[in-house]
Amino acid sequence: xxxxxxxxxxxxxxPQDLGKPAELAISAALEKAFLDRVVPNLGLVVTLxxxxxxxxxxxxxSDGGAHYKVSFRVIVFRxxxxxxxxxxxxxxxxxxxxxxLGFFQDILIAPGxxxxxxxxxxxxxxxxxxxxxxxxxxxxxxxLRVKVxxxxxxxxxxLSQQQEQADGGEAVVGSKSRPFVPMEVKGRADGDGLGMVHxxxxxDEME
Amino acid sequence: xxxVEENIGLLSNDEVLAVLKDREADKQPVIxxxxxxxxxxxxxxxxxxxxxxxxxxxxxxxxxxxxPFGLTHWETVHLINHRPASLVEVDLCIEDxxxxxxxxxxxxxxxxxQEHLRNQPDSGExxx
Numbered sequence: 001x002x003x004x005x006x007x008x009x010x011x012x013x014x015p016q017d018l019g020k021p022a023e024l025a026i027s028a029a030l031e032k033a034f035l036d037r038v039v040p041n042l043g044l045v046v047t048l049x050x051x052x053x054x055x056x057x058x059x060x061x062s063d064g065g066a067h068y069k070v071s072f073r074v075i076v077f078r079x080x081x082x083x084x085x086x087x088x089x090x091x092x093x094x095x096x097x098x099x100x101l102g103f104f105q106d107i108l109i110a111p112g113x114x115x116x117x118x119x120x121x122x123x124x125x126x127x128x129x130x131x132x133x134x135x136x137x138x139x140x141x142x143x144l145r146v147k148v149x150x151x152x153x154x155x156x157x158x159l160s161q162q163q164e165q166a167d168g169g170e171a172v173v174g175s176k177s178r179p180f181v182p183m184e185v186k187g188r189a190d191g192d193g194l195g196m197v198h199x200x201x202x203x204d205e206m207e
Numbered sequence: 208x209x210x211v212e213e214n215i216g217l218l219s220n221d222e223v224l225a226v227l228k229d230r231e232a233d234k235q236p237v238i239x240x241x242x243x244x245x246x247x248x249x250x251x252x253x254x255x256x257x258x259x260x261x262x263x264x265x266x267x268x269x270x271x272x273x274x275p276f277g278l279t280h281w282e283t284v285h286l287i288n289h290r291p292a293s294l295v296e297v298d299l300c301i302e303d304x305x306x307x308x309x310x311x312x313x314x315x316x317x318x319x320x321q322e323h324l325r326n327q328p329d330s331g332e333x334x335x
Contacts, residue, residue: 001288002218006211036244042210047227047245071211075223084285084299086255102251103244145299193295200295 001085003078004049005042008071009033013057015064022054026070034074038182041153043078044104077104079148079185086197089140092126097138099146099187106181109146113188115195129195136199143197146187153183217280219287220252224260227252257290261324269323276308276316290324291317 009030017025027048034045055069079085087107090100097114099107111118115129127138138144157165157173157180165171171178189195227233232241232249239246253260261269266287273283278301285300297313298304304313 001220001284002223003213004215004218005213006215007208008211009208031242035242039208039210042213046223046248047230047232047241049226073215075218075226080281082302083281084289086289102254103248147299191299193299200293 001077001079001083002046003043003076004073005076006052006071006073007034007039008069011068011070012063012065013068018066022057022068023051026051026054026068030070030072038153039076040155040182043076043151044183046075046077046103049073049075079151081148081150083148085146085148085187086143087146088143089138089196091140092138094120097127097144097189099144104185106183107146107148107185107187109187109189113149113186113190115190129199136196138196139198144189145194145197146189147191147194149186149188151183151185154181156180156182217284219266219284220256221260221266221287222263224249224252224256225262256288265323269319272319272323273316276312286316286320287324290320292321292325293317 011026011029011033013022013025013029017028030048030051035047036045038044050073052071052073054071057066057068059066085099085101085107087099087101090098090105092098094111095108096111097109098105099109101107111120111127114127115131118127118129120127124137126140129136129138162172162174165173174180193200227241227245227249230241230245231239232245233239234241236243236246241249269287270283273286278286282301289296289300291297291300294313294317297316301307308316
């Protein structure tokens with residue numbers, strides 16, 4: 001789930017923070033810039049692990065702040081293909097089941113990746129798996145196991161792309177109805193042991 | 208911003224929990240110096256790992272016991288993160304489990320997991 005990555009960045013310390021010890025001021029600036037943000041093609045930065053080196057501070061004309069070149073390590077959430085994840089059902093729509101890991105909520109199980117055969121029940125607004133005549137429901141808020149199929153990173157939409165979408169009549173990426181998702185994980189629940197955790201507990205008890 | 212090295216190594220949930228604890232993510236949001244997102248990650252991971260996490264020493268003994276099985280690095284991390292209790296769960300953690308190991312070896316694996324990863328001081332009940 002998590003990997004350790006080494007990054008390098010230029011950090012600007014504002015003039016009012018120059019009185020603080022360098023490591024504290026730089027950690028604060030790094031935390032503000034990186035924590036809970038997705039680095040494109042890397043993953044979601046969970047926390048700062050440590051700072052490896054801080055370069056000499058540079059001062060530029062008409063800027064009172066000092067610029068440091070910092071090399072540091074971060075813990076990144078980056079599931080790999082084939083990894084097992086355990087989360088809770090966030091919500092269910094026609095597009096599939098959304099899985100919530102607590103700190104990450106953009107995992108989607110598409111209808112094609114659900115155990116065969118699965119049906120969408122409109123009245124309960126839930127997905128269910130019909131196995132041997134029994135209807136097993138995906139329940140909101142309950143734990144489930146999912147295997148990762150792929151991790152996709154989306155680029156920030158440009159103004160022209162958003163204009164095209166607005167003109168075309170579809171929901172604009174970045175609006176409330178279609179929020180921008182920087183990191184999308186596609187999961188599958190069609191396999192032995194995958195799906196809601198309580199489906200398998202019941203089986204063991206019956207035997 | 209430059210990515211110097213994308214993947215220095217895989218981290219198990221327990222190791223991430225230890226780092227977050229160092230950052231005071233287990234304290235109340237008001238007095239903690241950790242960001243709210245780190246506290247959220249800490250609570251979520253702690254819940255998933257059953258309320259407690261093991262330190263590097265305990266994990267190292269477990270990893271050493273696993274040497275004869277010849278598992279890949281990420282399979283070991285899977286076992287540490289998910290602590291499988293049944294055959295079905297072990298099959299999810301390790302690829303091609305049935306073809307690579309016979310029943311006896313899988314039993315051994317389950318016992319090792321039970322011994323090192325599941326025996327917590329406060330949980331008296333055993334998973335039957």
